Amino acid sequence: MRPSRFWMHSPDPILATNPGCRTDCAARPFHRHLPGYRATPLHRLRGLARRLGLGGLALKDESKRFGLNAFKSLGASYGIYRYVAARWRESTGTALSPSAFLEGKATEKLGRMTFCTATDGNHGRAVAWTARITGNDAVIFVPECMVEERRRHIEHENAEMVIVPGDYDAAVETAAVEAKRRNLHVISDTSWPGYEQIPAWIAEGYETMFVEIAEATEDERFPPDVVLLQCGVGAFPASAVTWFRRRYSIDSPKIVIVEPLGAACVLAAVMARAGETPIDVGDGRTIMAGLNCGTASRIALPALCQADAFLAIDDHYTRKAMRTLYHSLPGDPQVISGESGAAGLAGLMAILEEAALAPVRTALSIGTGARVLVVNTEGDTDPRHFREIVLD
Numbered sequence: 011m012r013p014s015r016f017w018m019h020s021p022d023p024i025l026a027t028n029p030g031c032r033t034d035c036a037a038r039p040f041h042r043h044l045p046g047y048r049a050t051p052l053h054r055l056r057g058l059a060r061r062l063g064l065g066g067l068a069l070k071d072e073s074k075r076f077g078l079n080a081f082k083s084l085g086a087s088y089g090i091y092r093y094v095a096a097r098w099r100e101s102t103g104t105a106l107s108p109s110a111f112l113e114g115k116a117t118e119k120l121g122r123m124t125f126c127t128a129t130d131g132n133h134g135r136a137v138a139w140t141a142r143i144t145g146n147d148a149v150i151f152v153p154e155c156m157v158e159e160r161r162r163h164i165e166h167e168n169a170e171m172v173i174v175p176g177d178y179d180a181a182v183e184t185a186a187v188e189a190k191r192r193n194l195h196v197i198s199d200t201s202w203p204g205y206e207q208i209p210a211w212i213a214e215g216y217e218t219m220f221v222e223i224a225e226a227t228e229d230e231r232f233p234p235d236v237v238l239l240q241c242g243v244g245a246f247p248a249s250a251v252t253w254f255r256r257r258y259s260i261d262s263p264k265i266v267i268v269e270p271l272g273a274a275c276v277l278a279a280v281m282a283r284a285g286e287t288p289i290d291v292g293d294g295r296t297i298m299a300g301l302n303c304g305t306a307s308r309i310a311l312p313a314l315c316q317a318d319a320f321l322a323i324d325d326h327y328t329r330k331a332m333r334t335l336y337h338s339l340p341g342d343p344q345v346i347s348g349e350s351g352a353a354g355l356a357g358l359m360a361i362l363e364e365a366a367l368a369p370v371r372t373a374l375s376i377g378t379g380a381r382v383l384v385v386n387t388e389g390d391t392d393p394r395h396f397r398e399i400v401l402d
C-alpha cells in the first residue's frame with residue numbers, strides 16, 4: 011500500500027465570513043419536476059461511528075438517485091435545462107418553465123438537439139438519460155478502458171457511444187473536436203478556457219443534494235464538524251464547498267477533498283496555485299474510475315481552494331470502505347457503494363488509521379465527539395468488480 015499524500019491550508023477569510031446563510035438553491039425547484047424525484051436517504055451509521063470513535067457519522071446515499079446508481083443526474087439534467095432555457099429565451103424572449111421543458115415544448119420549437127459529453131461513466135449516463143426523457147439525442151465519448159457494464163447503461167439510454175483510444179482526458183479532447191465537426195451541443199461537467207457556463211450550471215445542480223441534507227437534519231444541531239468529499243475534476247466537491255460556506259458562513263464544517271493517489275489533479279492544482287513545489291498528478295492507475303481525471307476543472311478551483319485539507323489515498327482504503335459499508339454493523343443499514351462512491355469514507359479511514367496523517371486528524375479535530383458527513387456518490391456501477399471486492 012502506498013502512503014497517502016496531503017496538504018492543508020487556512021481558507022481565505024473573505025469567503026469564510028461571507029454572511030450568505032441561504033439554504034435555498036435554484037436547482038431544487040427544477041429537480042422536483044423530474045419523473046421519480048425524491049430526496050435520497052441520509053443514513054446515520056451509529057455502529058460505524060462508535061467503531062471509528064466518532065461522535066456521529068451520516069452518509070447521504072446517492073446510489074438511489076433516479077434509479078441511475080449515481081448522483082450525476084442532478085447536474086446533467088439541470089445543466090441541460092439551463093442551456094435549453096437560454097436558447098429558448100433567445101428565440102422567444104420568454105422563460106422556459108421546467109414543466110414545458112420536460113413536456114418537450116423546447117424540442118418542438120427549437121428542434122431535436124444532440125447533446126454530447128466525455129465521461130468515465132456516470133455523467134455520460136446522466137446526459138444520455140436527460141436527452142432521452144426530454145425527447146433529444148446524445149453522443150457519449152468514453153475511454154477505451156471503460157468497463158462493459160457502464161457502457162451498457164449508456165447504450166440503454168439510446169445514446170450513440172464513441173470509444174476513444176486513451177484515457178478520460180483524451181475522451182474530453184475528442185468530444186470537444188467532434189462536437190464542432192458534427193454540430194453537437196457539449197454538456198461537459200469539466201470546464202476549460204472559453205467553456206465555463208454549462209459546467210457552472212451542472213455544479214449548481216449538485217446543490218440539491220446539500221439542500222436535502224439540511225432538510226433531513228432540520229431538528230438536529232447542524233452542520234456536521236467535518237465533510238469528506240471525493241473529487242474527480244472537482245465540480246462535485248466545489249459545489250459542496252460553495253453551498254456549505256454560503257449557508258453556514260463561519261460555522262461551516264471543515265471540508266476535506268479526497269482523490270486517488272493515481273489521479274490527484276486537484277491536490278496538484280491547489281498546491282501550484284499556492285506556490286508550493288509542484289507535485290505529480292499520478293500515473294492514472296486507480297480503481298476509482300469516476301475520480302480518474304488528469305486535469306482539474308478550471309472553474310472549480312477557486313471554490314476548492316476554500317477547502318481545509320486535500321488528501322490523496324491508495325485504492326486500499328476505498329476497497330476497505332466498500333467492504334465496511336456492505337458488511338454493515340448491527341443496527342446500521344447495508345450500503346452498496348462503488349469504488350468512487352466509497353472514497354469519502356475511505357479518506358476518513360485513512361485519516362483515522364495512518365500515522366503520517368496525524369496532523370490532519372489534529373487540525374480538523376477528527377476524533378471522539380466529531381460529527382462527520384460523507385456522500386456515497388455511486389452504487390455498484392461495475393457489479394462484477396464490486397462483488398470481487400466486497401466478497402473478498
Ligand SMILES: Cc1ncc(COP(=O)(O)O)c(C=O)c1O
Nearest residue numbers: 242243244245246300350387388
Ligand atoms: C461516483 C463519482 N463520485 C464523485 C465524482 C467526482 O465528481 P467531480 O468529477 O465533479 O469531482 C465522480 C465523477 O465522475 C463520480 O462518478
